[in-house]
Structure formats: C-alpha cells, structure tokens
Amino acid sequence: MTGHKRQYTYDYPKADVTVDAVVFGIDRERPELRVLLVRRASAPYAKHYALPGGFIRMGESLERAVRRELREETAITPRYLEQLYTFGDCGRDPRGRVISVAYLALVRMDDHHPIAASDALAVAWHPVGKLPKLAFDHDAIVDWALSRLRAKVRYAPVGFDLLPEEFPLSAVHRLYEIVTGMKFDLSNFRKRLLATGVVVPTGETRTIDRAKATLYRVDQAAYADAHARGFNFEL
Amino acid sequence: MTGHKRQYTYDYPKADVTVDAVVFGIDRERPELRVLLVRRASAPYAKHYALPGGFIRMGESLERAVRRELREETAITPRYLEQLYTFGDCGRDPRGRVISVAYLALVRMDDHHPIAASDALAVAWHPVGKLPKLAFDHDAIVDWALSRLRAKVRYAPVGFDLLPEEFPLSAVHRLYEIVTGMKFDLSNFRKRLLATGVVVPTGETRTIDRAKATLYRVDQAAYADAHARGFNFEL
DNA sequence: CCAAAAGTGTTCAGGCTACACCCATGT
DNA sequence: ACATGGGTGTAGCCTGAACACTTTTGG
Numbered sequence A, B: 001m002t003g004h005k006r007q008y009t010y011d012y013p014k015a016d017v018t019v020d021a022v023v024f025g026i027d028r029e030r031p032e033l034r035v036l037l038v039r040r041a042s043a044p045y046a047k048h049y050a051l052p053g054g055f056i057r058m059g060e061s062l063e064r065a066v067r068r069e070l071r072e073e074t075a076i077t078p079r080y081l082e083q084l085y086t087f088g089d090c091g092r093d094p095r096g097r098v099i100s101v102a103y104l105a106l107v108r109m110d111d112h113h114p115i116a117a118s119d120a121l122a123v124a125w126h127p128v129g130k131l132p133k134l135a136f137d138h139d140a141i142v143d144w145a146l147s148r149l150r151a152k153v154r155y156a157p158v159g160f161d162l163l164p165e166e167f168p169l170s171a172v173h174r175l176y177e178i179v180t181g182m183k184f185d186l187s188n189f190r191k192r193l194l195a196t197g198v199v200v201p202t203g204e205t206r207t208i209d210r211a212k213a214t215l216y217r218v219d220q221a222a223y224a225d226a227h228a229r230g231f232n233f234e235l
Numbered sequence C: 001c002c003a004a005a006a007g008t009g010t011t012c013a014g015g016c017t018a019c020a021c022c023c024a025t026g027t
Numbered sequence D: 001a002c003a004t005g006g007g008t009g010t011a012g013c014c015t016g017a018a019c020a021c022t023t024t025t026g027g
Helices: A005-009 A062-074 A138-155 A157-162 A169-180 A186-196 A220-229 B005-009 B062-074 B138-155 B157-162 B169-180 B186-196 B220-229
Strands: A016-027 A032-040 A053-055 A080-087 A098-106 A120-127 A199-208 A211-218 B016-027 B032-040 B053-055 B080-087 B098-106 B120-127 B199-208 B211-218
Touching: A016 A062, A016 A120, A016 A138, A016 A157, A032 A062, A032 A169, A053 A062, A062 A080, A062 A098, A080 A138, A080 B080, A098 A138, A098 A157, A138 A157, A138 A169, A157 A169, A157 A220, A169 A186, A169 A211, A186 A199, A211 A220, B016 B062, B016 B120, B016 B138, B016 B157, B032 B062, B032 B169, B053 B062, B062 B080, B062 B098, B080 B138, B098 B138, B098 B157, B138 B157, B138 B169, B157 B169, B157 B220, B169 B186, B169 B211, B186 B199, B211 B220
Parallel strands: A016 A098, B016 B098
Antiparallel strands: A016 A032, A016 A053, A032 A120, A080 A098, A199 A211, B016 B032, B016 B053, B032 B120, B080 B098, B199 B211
16 A cells, blocks of 8 residues: 555566455246356366456446457347355465456346357356366355345346346246245235336237236336335245 | 475465455444455555555465454454455555455444554545545455445344444334435434334433434344344344 | 246235333432 | 333234135146
C-alpha cells in the first residue's frame, strides 16, 4: 500500500488471475441438470475435463472476461451471470499461483448448442450426477456453484433463466424438484408460483404427452420486482 | 491456458491482487453499527479513510492474507470472516490494475480495541450512517457488505458474533433492528429466537437501567446446526 | 376404456401477528 | 409513585400441507 505508480513496474512475483464459469442448463428431454465442460487440449491436465475459463486481460473487467471466454471457448452467451466465489489457495494450479474468480451462469439449453473452440478438444453438457474427475480444483467449484444455485432458487426467481421462453407450469415444478432434490406438492407449488405474479399465461396451450398444458412466460416487471424483494419457496 | 511453468516467468503485465476487509462492530453504549477504517498515510488517497487490507503474498491463501493484514494494520482478530465479493474493474485503483478480494468480518467491539499500525495514521470505528468519503471504490465495497450482512442476519445466526459472550435478549433484538433497519415486535422476536434453541440462559442476570435482565449465551451445537440448516427471521 | 399428466378445490392444524398485560427497579 | 424496560400470555387470522377430485388425450 506504499509507493507510487513507478513501483508497480518492478519485477516482483505476482499471481495470475483467471475467470471460470460454471454454466448450468436443463435438458428438456430427459429432465436433469447439466454442467458445461470443456476437454482440455494441453497440459496441465491434458484431456481432462474442466470449466470453461481463462486468464483475464488487462483492459477488461472480470465479468467481461468471463463473457469473452465463454464466447470464445463455447460460443455461449449466458442469460444469467453472477459472481460466485474466488478460489485462491496456493496449490490449486501446478503452474504457479493462480487465483480464479468463479462465476455461476444459467442458460436455456435449447438456445445455444455449444461449439468447441480451437484450443479445446470438445465442449459438452454433463449431468451433475455423474461428472468425471475434473482438472484443478474444479470439482470444488462445481460443488460450490450447485449449493449456491440450490439456495438461490428458493429466494430469487433465477430458475426461469434455465427454461425456454414459454413453458408449462409443470416444467417449473420439475425444475425445482431437480435443482433442490426435494419433492413439492404440485397443487400447492402451482398456487404459490401463480401468487407471485412472476409467471403469466401466454394464452396458448401445447399438447405434450397425453395432456394439454397452458403455456406461461415470465412477466419481466414482476420478475425484476421479485429479484429485488425476494421470493419464497420454502414449501 | 496454454504452456508450461516456464511461460509464467515471462514479463507480461499482470494484475495485482489485494484483500480488503469490511469489519463490523456494534457499539454497546450508543447502539449503532460501525465499520473499522484506517486513515491512509501515503498516496494515493493519502489522509483518506480506507478499508484495512493490502497485497497478498505468494505463499498464503486469500483468507490468511486478510487475517494477516487485519492483525498487522489493526491488531484485530475477527470472530466471523467470510469472503464477500471480488472487485476487479479497471479504473478502481489509479496505480494500475488491482483486483481486490473483499471480506466481511464481524467482531465483538469490547474484545478488541484496535491499534493503528505504523503505516497507517489511525484506526477507528465509524458509524455506518455517516461515513466519510472513502479511498478507491471502498464506499461500494462497504455498501455491498452492508447488504450482505442485512440479508445474512435473516437466515444465518451470524449476528451473535457482534455481541459479547453473555447478553440480554434485548441486545439481540436491538441488534436486529439496527442491522436490518426494520422494527420487530419484541414479544414475537423473543419467542422465535428462543424457539431456535441457539441461545440458552446462563442462569445469571444483570441489572441495566432500571430492569433486571436474564443473560443468555450462544449454544455452540445449536449454532452450528442453525448455520447448516438455516434460520428464519422474516418477522 | 384405461393410464398418465394437467389442473382445481377443500379442509384442517398450527404458526404468526397484534396487542394487552404484569413485574421489577431506580429516581 | 411513576416511568422505563424486561418479560409473559392469548385470541384470531391466515396460510400452508395434505389429499381428493375432475378433465383431457393418447394408446
């Protein structure tokens, strides 16, 4: 905390700073929560799966850095993006001191089909239930993100960013059961959800699997409001 | 994300990483929430108030770094310490790219009387209501910490780390009103609080200001439990 | 006609709110 | 004796949980 600009050009050792993103998506067909992983091409941890991310550049903010990395590595633009936690323990990267600012992102899986970038072998969605061993401490980061998502979905309307534009109420119900791992009484869940005013019927209906379902969409004003005031899904 | 160890000794520009702490305390006499600030001795922002903190060292984790800085600059050991947010915008430090990992800390004001270190002009508690203009973007960091504290106090038993070992229930009540800025019905508050089992009577009583008050303390087991499961003070 | 999923309604218990009230003590 | 703050009790409302039930449609 001493000194002037001059001092900062000295060649004393500094940590590297990276950003990593835990991107969640929901598979519409087989209802399960998935994480976006890239297969690493080069050492360390070559051929291991890892979270998309990379080193920050000097002229960009942290959030810009994640967005850029996500675009470059996976061609994905998240609907929801929130800083999660900063992982800075010493041994986490064999190359040296690397501090990683982790982000939590939510996307509609239908919107984006991820495309692998040149420096990654592949990009793919993996069910959170059976993840492979990840590079670095990325397992811990995914765990952290999962806890946050589970908690957050209860008091903020973030869940909808995983769903398509229009959806039947049962999709929300399923989403909440998948994410939290709890059971919710369908009737009561529906009443609560409608009471929040966050979702409104579009007027259209769709027939899926032997039953016609009313379609709903998110009311943006009410969504913003619920975001500010907070929600309640302690059912 | 390419290359081996070698590459990291190259002299390309890197960001600096600092840690900063927002330390809260409650004044027992005049009930108000306070933040611990240091007066900066040197440029930039000489003579401005700032959060205690400083540059991380290569061999220490982020949390160790904050604890060290707090000890060195203010001689304080926090009872509660939690990572808050990482501030990484480009213009936040005139000296160059500095990324700051901010922490939220709670202390019992009675336990520690802060002592100014050599490189700081002074250390002092400032009421959150009337803070001076702070150095860097530290105003924003304090705001962020305040929101977090206000929210967290509702669903986690962290508030008690601001109170002395033994306390009357009215102190907890006052604490919650101060922190959240809301009014709580005393009777119901007391019932709720006791129902959690987190506080238990010590058996002793103290006479303050014309009334004898039963003293309580935190039951550690129940505290840990409440931390895990979560709390509820939506009164 | 049956199975499966959407969607609706009703009851009941218990928790929360609001408010009134008593007690002890220092001045 | 009274003002002040600690502490207790209770009536009523309201909500959430449980569960039964109807409707629609594909096979």
